[in-house]
Amino acid sequence: MNAALLNLLRRLVRKGNLTVFSSAGEQVILGDGSGKPATIRIVDAEAEKAIAIDPDLRFGEFYMDGRVVIEDGDIFDVISIVKENGLEKAATVPNTLVALQHVLRQQVKSRMPLNRNRHNVAHHYDLDRNLFNLFLDQDWQYSCAYFEPPDISLDEAQLAKKRHITAKLLIEPGQKVLEIGSGWGGMAMYLAESSGVEVTGITLSEEQLKISRERAAKRGLSDRVRFELQDYRTMQGRQFDRIVSVGMFEHVGIGNYGRFFRKVSELLKPDGVMLLHSIGQVHKPWATNPWIEKYIFPGGYIPALTEVLPSVEKTRLLVRDIEILSMHYAWTIRAWRERFLARREDAVKLFDERFFRMWEFYLAASETAFLHDKHFIFQLQLSPSLETVPFARGYIEAKERELMEFEKTRPPLEPVDI
Secondary structure (H helix, E strand, C coil), X not given: CXXXXXXXXXXXXXXXXXXXXXCCCCEEEECCCCCCCEEEEECCHHXXXXXXXXXXXXXXXXXXXXXXXXXXXXXXXXXXXXXXXXXXXXXXXXXXXXXXXXXXXXXXXXXXXXXXXXXXXXXXXXXXHHHHHCCCCCCCCCCCCCCCCCCXXXXXXXXXXXXXXXXXXXXXXXXXXXXXXXXXXXXXXXXXXXXXXXXXXXXXXXXXXXXXXXXXXXXXXXXXXXXXXXXXXXXXXXXEEEEEEXXXXXXCCHHHHHHHXXXXXXXXXXXXXXXXXXXXXXXXXXXXXXXXXXXXXXXXXXXXXXXXXXXHHCCCCEEEEEEEECCHHHHHHHHHHHHHHHCHHHHHHHCCHHHHHHHHHHHHHHHHHHHHCCEEEEEEEEECCCCCCCCCCHHHHHHHHHHHHHHHXXXXXXXXCX
16 A cells, blocks of 8 residues: 555544555555444555545545445445544645645635636536435425424425524515525525515526526516526615525635625615524634535635624624524435435436545535534624614524414425426
């Protein structure tokens, strides 16, 4: 086995039960034997060398290409063993230099005056709609669900998420709502039907725009729910009573937080409320994992709250509430991953084996980020006004009970056309 890779593995895996077969057939047993065992085989010597130099990028690439093969367990088990040990133990001089290159590249890109937001969004969200039908809930909610209580189904948890967010928005009938990053339209339709409001949803995905308009028309909501292909940064001359953004902030980029909250402040009425739902992490990350950046979410960045709040404080917006959902996304992604694996044959027919392994790796890595890397969801409630939001949180539960009664009479959702 490549000496640098062997040294890296021995430094990294102290706990757990990982067996690695080199391209020459050598067997290395790592860890203390605890936990679920996993075995990998590296097919060729060039892959061993490349992984030793840049494991964050190259391990995932070689798994996609079939040059890293899982022979016992699955890729989730392998990534879990690595992350349980702590990635910082893997640091070596060449790894540090490569990591610095990744950081500098992403930091520069995030601060460019003109970025590639529409291209970045299309890279992920304009894929064949059949893909998302393999693993999402019936409403195609592609963000963290709210498992309250914890034993509910994915569909129930996604409905609970929409209910929880709606309650925090303190919506009144007749108000105008802006959704920044409107996905496939489910949140906007729920707001309109549950609260009697007009919703404008904006997206940079042409495919999501098309599906959202189709869904709103089928439910007879086109007069109250409108979707636009629109960048929030160029919106002018409009103000809204409420603004909501779910799962979009991760695409804003660290260099654009000030611009984002200034625009929110401009678009929100003086007595308005905004609810921002986003992934966060405990420590300032500096850069996105290079494999995720290259293959899944180009331009994405998951911030620490210490990177977000200073930009809020520079506007007229007041932080009225912060809620941390620490495990809900791990449970959400686990449900997605199990559904996706169960539809492996369909995914391979739709794309190919390499694409299937790429998405399997993505879902496994994302789930372990919430299990082991201390990622979480934060819901940030903002308002220019001190009086609009009550001074105690009891209103949230009370509104949720009211919304649950509405849901009993709401016409069932139809499956998204594919």
